[in-house]
Amino acid sequence: MRMMSLGLGNALQCHHEALPWKWKRPVTKITMESSTLTKQGQRFLTKLTTSTAATDNLIRRFVDGSPKSVVLTTLSHLLSPSTSYPHLSPLALPLFGRASEAPWFSWNSTTVAELAALLHKLGQEAQSEALISEATSKLQSRKRDLVVFYGKLVEAHSKRKSETGFDVAYGYLKNLLRASNSVHVKRRAYEYMVSGLCSMDRPGEAEGLVMGDGLRLGLKPSGFELKSIVYGYGRMGLFEEMRRVVEEMEKRGFVVDTVCCNMVVSAYGVHGEHVEMVAWLRRMRDSGVPFSVRTYNSVSNCCPGVLRMVGELRGLALSIEELNESLDGGEGMVVRELLGCSGILGEVMVWESLEVKLDLHGFHLGGAYLVVLVWLEEMWRRLSDLNCGVPAEVTVVCGLGNHSSVRGDSKVRVLVQKMMVNMGSPLKVDRKNNGCFIAKGKAFKNWLCEMRKPPLTQQHQ
Incomplete structure (x- = not known):
């Protein structure tokens, strides 16, 4: 055809x-x-x-x-x-x-x-x-498909920061928004327009659309549009406006969830506002908002000391205590706050009698490093509990690098291997799947107990 x-x-x-x-x-x-x-x-x-x-x-x-x-x-x-x-x-x-x-x-x-x-x-x-x-x-003749094409065009131009291309594509969506009789088409055009403006660092225009044309056309803002505006203001360092929109979300009955909190934490991190990051991490913890993979990524990506360690694979701190001692100032404060809550393990760890599995899919290099330290701490706590039992096998899943810039090159796997070698861990690359590290549960427990044993000088004090 x-x-x-x-x-x-x-x-x-x-x-x-x-x-x-x-x-x-x-x-x-x-x-x-x-x-x-x-x-x-x-x-x-x-x-x-x-x-x-x-x-x-x-x-x-x-x-x-x-x-x-x-x-x-x-x-x-x-x-x-x-x-x-x-x-x-x-x-x-x-x-x-x-x-x-x-x-x-x-x-x-x-x-x-x-x-x-x-x-x-x-x-x-x-x-x-x-x-x-x-x-x-x-x-x-297929307006639902047409609005998606125009929306993808807006996204593509915004990724390239192409002002002229974006404005033309935005105009296509604007015409559809005003001319279409379909609520679905209007809503999709509206979503693409708001997120596109925010991606182009024009969150003020996006907010004007939401509170102007959108309302006049009967389109009430959803959490998606408001979060896009929060992220847009935050990325530009317009923190007063960002906080104002978060408050507007709460007034409208929207939950300030993990996604929204991660946007705020990330925005503060990009601009080096460590005190504000700590405040929001505490707010998440106190409000029962769970940390996620993206929370770890957002924090680690703004910590130069952590990024230097994992990038160079030299001087890696091999425990939370050692890491805390090596980080100073705002960076150390943020990392301590993040690692003080082990709730992330509910998302990435499975504990069963036959196997304990830690899944590192989705973590950036710094985030993977931090969560491995938290996981080792939690494993020590559980394996020291006589009522907890010892799993038959311990597995750390790093993946094969299918989402790396070149498929098969997994930097997370290289990092974890370096950590395990430096620690003398029994976790070894699985012969059946080189994207995993495995060890027998008893061997892992014995190693962990030996590693955590205090020096003889401390034992005699």
Whole structure:
């Protein structure tokens, strides 16, 4: 089913003369959820950089000889603003064109939006506008799909901080918001507009939309819009406005939950406001708002001492006490407050008679380091309790690095291995799954008891 107009074909021809363009019947989708690069994709991009062979032939051979998942993740990586191959970003268009000829290809609004935003950023406005025009024509009779495409376009431009591209895409959503008779379409357009403005560091405009046009159109703000505005103000360091919106949320009956608190903690952390971070961590603890993986990530990411340890893998403190002694000032104060509550383990640890499992998926490097220290403390407490029992096996799950910039390179796994080696831990890489560390429960308990035994000088005092 051919859906590309002559106008788009001509526009693209200016970029890549030899590129034939076809649309295939949907079979699978390209998604932009992750820009993770496979080893095969990495080799292909490296070859594009170093080889003297014609780019056309390299792309054709890569698409024809690679599984669809490898092609799509490689395309996703090139379309990402954080690609590790920014000099190859212009090749996203010919790669997308060649992929569109594959039998497994299907049109996907997220990918087209990302590609249009990239082309705009590269100064190729004609190609970008042609892609948008074709998408609009394709989706014109399906307003629910159209609003998603425009929303993804707003997101793509906001990630690239492209003011002109964003304003045009925002205008598309604004027209849909005012013209559509569908409550669903209005609501989705409204959500994308608010979050987009906040991503572009324009939270004041977002608040004006929520309290202005939104209310006039019968769209009451939800927790999503208000949290977006909280995050927007916080990221810019406008703390008075941020706190005012949090209070407005509470007045309207919205719960200031873990997500909202993490936004506030993160905002204060980015700007080095350690005293305020501590106050909010205490508020979370006192209000029964649980710490989450993101709480740990938000705190650790603003602690230069912690980041230096885990980045260099040197001078790693191997206990909470040792870490507290090594951190000074506001950083030490925040870390002590975070580690003083072990509630995070309810989310990431499973304790059963056959196995105790700590799952580090989702943690950044600093967050993983801190939670391992908390976990070891909790394991010591439980295994010292005669009524608790000893599990048959202990497992720490680090993952295989599937969400790293290059798939298979797990920095968390390297960090945990370094910690275990330095501690003399019986936890070893699982032969069946090298993304895990395992040990027998009894061996782990004996090691932990020996490690926590005070020095002889202290025993005799």
